Amino acid sequence: MSRPRVMGVVNVTPDSFSDGGRYLTAEAAVTHGLDLLADGADLLDIGGESTRPGATRPLVSEELARVVPVIRQLADAGAVVSVDTMRSEVAEAALRAGATLVNDVSGGLADPRMLAVVADTGASYVAMHWRAHSDHMTDFAAYDGPGGVVAGVRDELAGRVEAMLAAGIAEDRIVLDPGLGFAKRAEHNWELLADLEPLRALGFPLLVGASRKSFLGSLLAPEGGPPRPVEEREHAHAAVVAHLTRLGAWGVRVHDVRAARDTIAATAAIVAKERTP
Numbered sequence: 120m121s122r123p124r125v126m127g128v129v130n131v132t133p134d135s136f137s138d139g140g141r142y143l144t145a146e147a148a149v150t151h152g153l154d155l156l157a158d159g160a161d162l163l164d165i166g167g168e169s170t171r172p173g174a175t176r177p178l179v180s181e182e183l184a185r186v187v188p189v190i191r192q193l194a195d196a197g198a199v200v201s202v203d204t205m206r207s208e209v210a211e212a213a214l215r216a217g218a219t220l221v222n223d224v225s226g227g228l229a230d231p232r233m234l235a236v237v238a239d240t241g242a243s244y245v246a247m248h249w250r251a252h253s254d255h256m257t258d259f260a261a262y263d264g265p266g267g268v269v270a271g272v273r274d275e276l277a278g279r280v281e282a283m284l285a286a287g288i289a290e291d292r293i294v295l296d297p298g299l300g301f302a303k304r305a306e307h308n309w310e311l312l313a314d315l316e317p318l319r320a321l322g323f324p325l326l327v328g329a330s331r332k333s334f335l336g337s338l339l340a341p342e343g344g345p346p347r348p349v350e351e352r353e354h355a356h357a358a359v360v361a362h363l364t365r366l367g368a369w370g371v372r373v374h375d376v377r378a379a380r381d382t383i384a385a386t387a388a389i390v391a392k393e394r395t396p
């Protein structure tokens with residue numbers, strides 16, 4: 120596929136910043152997933168742990184109970200399903216229930232068993248750049264080395280790639296993600312978006328999640344005023360999706376699938392004409 124894949128977000132959590140509590144029952148989450156598929160999602164990302172700044176972690180049993188029934192039903196309905204989890208037990212159960220991709224925001228750092236589980240099952244694996252759990256990640260939002268945030272994220276992801284390959288994950292199963300908003304201040308996110316080439320040069324497909332994040336809210340805030348509310352950030356997000364389409368990103372992780380598909384379609388139509396001699 121030459122255009123970015125659209126990964127629709129289904130958060131089965133009480134507290135996600137973007138949609139917390141809206142799809143907490145399995146029935147509501149499944150209905151939402153089916154709606155996202157009808158809107159054109161290429162795959163669905165099902166998560167049971169909120170990673171909003173300051174969030175505390177659910178019990179493993181809670182996370183399992185939230186995601187497994189939803190994954191089973193959506194996979195049975197024909198969806199390509201990824202599980203958004205940092206826990207190997209949840210990844211294993213999700214893969215048994217029909218998921219084919221593990222989206223680990225910690226890139227294997229949160230659970231020492233994760234990489235081995237992914238290698239053993241042959242699942243695809245999204246490794247996001249991450250430094251610490253959400254309750255204290257803002258303490259780690261400093262990139263003082265040469266090359267700043269771009270070089271810092273690239274080097275830390277390169278280290279994760281080494282660990283993944285050493286664990287036996289096949290090269291063609293790996294997707295990398297810069298982790299916008301995770302141990303990053305707003306200007307870090309913009310710097311990363313402006314300079315994704317060093318990450319791409321690592322040689323893996325890139326997934327990016329900017330949808331509804333607070334750096335969009337702060338960009339759009341009136342002077343001295345509060346951030347733009349979560350549900351009013353979509354136009355700014357569309358500009359990010361257009362940019363990622365031009366860069367040839369592998370995928371975008373989004374809440375509003377239809378808006379992302381429309382943005383990608385229009386951008387791709389322009390790009391196709393540019394390339395015609």
Ligand code: PMM
Binds near residue numbers: 128130298
């Ligand atoms: N962001 C969130 C959760 N999971 N996974 C990947 N791969 N990349 C991201 O940027 C990412 C993620 C947080 O956003 P949400 O609370 O709206 O799901």
